[in-house]
Amino acid sequence: MYRFKPVLRIPGPVPVPNEVSLQMAKPMINHRGAVFKEHYPAVLKRLAPLFGTQNQIHMITGSGTSGMEAAVSNLVSPETPVLCLRGGFFGNRWVELCQAYGAKLHVLEFPWDGGIDAGQVGEYLKQHPEIELIFMVQNESSTAVLNDVASVSQARGSHRALLVVDAVSALGGTPLKMDEWGVDVIVSASQKCLMAPPGTAFIAFSDRAREYSADCRASRYYFDLRLYDKYMEKSETPFTPNIHNVFALEEALNIIETEGLDNVFARHILMRDMMRAGARALGLELLVKDEDASPTVTAIKYPEADSFRARIRTRYGVEFAGGQGIHADKIFRVGHMGYATPLDVLTALAVLEMDMKKYGEATKAAEQVMNS
Template identity: 40%
Template sequence: MGERQLLMIPGPTAVPQSILLAGARPMINHRGPEFKAALEACTEGLKRVFRTKDEIFILTASGTGGLEAAIVNFLSPGDHVLSVSIGVFGNRFASIASTYGAEVEKLDFEMGQAADPAKIKARLDADTGKEIKAVLVTHNETSTGVTNDLAAIGKVVREHGALLLVDGISSLVAIDFRMDEWGVDVMVAGSQKAFMVPPGLVFVAVSKRAAEAMKTAEMPRFYFDLQRARQYLEQGQTPWTPAVPQVLQLQAALQILEREGLDNCHARHARLAGAVRAGVKALGLKLLADESVASNAVTAVRVPEGVKVADLRGLMLDKYDVVLAGGQQSLKEKIFRIGHLGLVYETDIIACLGCLGLALKELGWDCDPGAGAAAAVQALRG
């Protein structure tokens, strides 16, 4: 009927009504006291979520803008960069670095696999001349539903000494992350993922090592210049007019997250992701990723023989008002993805798997259509 949708994509995610309305309050001066209070509260709240004592900047842009900021503020043209990629977003991070003149060496892993910290270590150990200035890595690869072992990767990069620049756009809040403890230098996260805030903001956390590198980095930057961002943040402002509604919404969201508690929030995502995987398997479908590395934010499912991704997504949308994501690039016809991050409850998972069973059956896939919902319920018993 189209009046209500169950939004099960890996971002933008559903936004709680209270957060929607926090963005609908009358406009305020972005250089006035109310905005200053909101920006400072958000910055401090984000530090608790990122588990860092260092700097965090809130930029008005999509996640990709934050990735650009993570490159151009810390590197110079000609810098040798090791790009660890396990999918579309890892490749994008590498492309940004190339675009701005870095010499990018790729260390790719197959789509659906996680990066092997031992292979990263081997490459870094071989770099005895310390040519590699930075390692780029994706924490949670949204295109394949795989989470990298960032604690282990952090350890090997810290032994080498290169900067560790991380795309955490879809991982923060959904998946455990410890910036300072793991030795991450730059971490990027987006408002439209597990933060439950509409798209429009990206957060860039900067370690002391990275702040030092910023002083000499020569890639050109203006809009994404973090030194300007720092200068204005000291006055409780942003250099350019920010997406004011999203900042007010972030403040409201951080309060909700603090009430739930970050550990509880991670546990909720893990529990619901487990139910999704159990339900999908009970419908006879195969997961793209091995469960040992499967993401708690998004699940990539191989579309079964005889069913087309577009037909499945179309039927789910048109008949059941459930929005699923397709695959990207080489996985376009091979997988569909279920997002389960942010404002997600048991009800959503069970409902989604129930309708997935109905749709698959209707498209000719031989399954017990109720098996997915039933398995999800069983998994949720714990």
């Protein structure tokens, strides 16, 4: 098998369309000059429909975790009572970050193969009026679970806690309505559904979150939101940004806007359903039940999954992701977000069929979903 053209089927970073990659080769510009000042605010405005917000969106140079740390460092003072909703590896990242900033930590545990139970969150909040911040993940990439952000937000009732959401592997692949759902902080990144190279995080604060952060006593410098707000008045970032990711993002947004956001979301749902039908047709067990299934990544149980993945990589040049945390070596994950089409799902399934010598079984089931 010729493997000179590797196929990346992981939940980010995702393949980058050629026209997006080409933007990275543009000549360098002054990040305090006229061209940057024209493009930077414009691209952030175009992200607003993906966030579902009128709030200012900021770009931070760093990976998705830098956006998460920006959220925590602007909100969590020592001993702040926070509630982390942990149902996977990235839910746990909120726990670790809040610990690092000295929060008084409350953790609600959810099984690492299903969604967050909003009812349980509501009950916990009733018993703990002191909680000031809630941290959750919209699309838990480690388990391939899509959590219901709207229902968690609603479960707060009249509780004053702010809701902070990691939408790193969700934004641009599934609806997100920051303002309508009453979410206070959203964090995302460039290398997932946005189809751009890694190295850029995005963060949006509601007015309430911005007011709350003004009293935050945490030490912060690079991530200090007040600096980002101040420099935004001049259409600049406080520090030298990942300039070319602005251009890359513009091109990626051209692609997304041409397809239409609703069509983008529908494509992700279709890829999810095809992947799941194909895996089932091969007799493979899915980690997550249908109602919690992510539209951007699918997790499949497989004994000794890591050696299986290595075999697939060697034979076919296709890269699946492994399990994380308690799922290490027990599942493999197939990314179908961003620059991915139903044909990519058929290719991933064909590889599984060949490995299992069940020719045509998965692709047939997936094709039926595609044509239904």
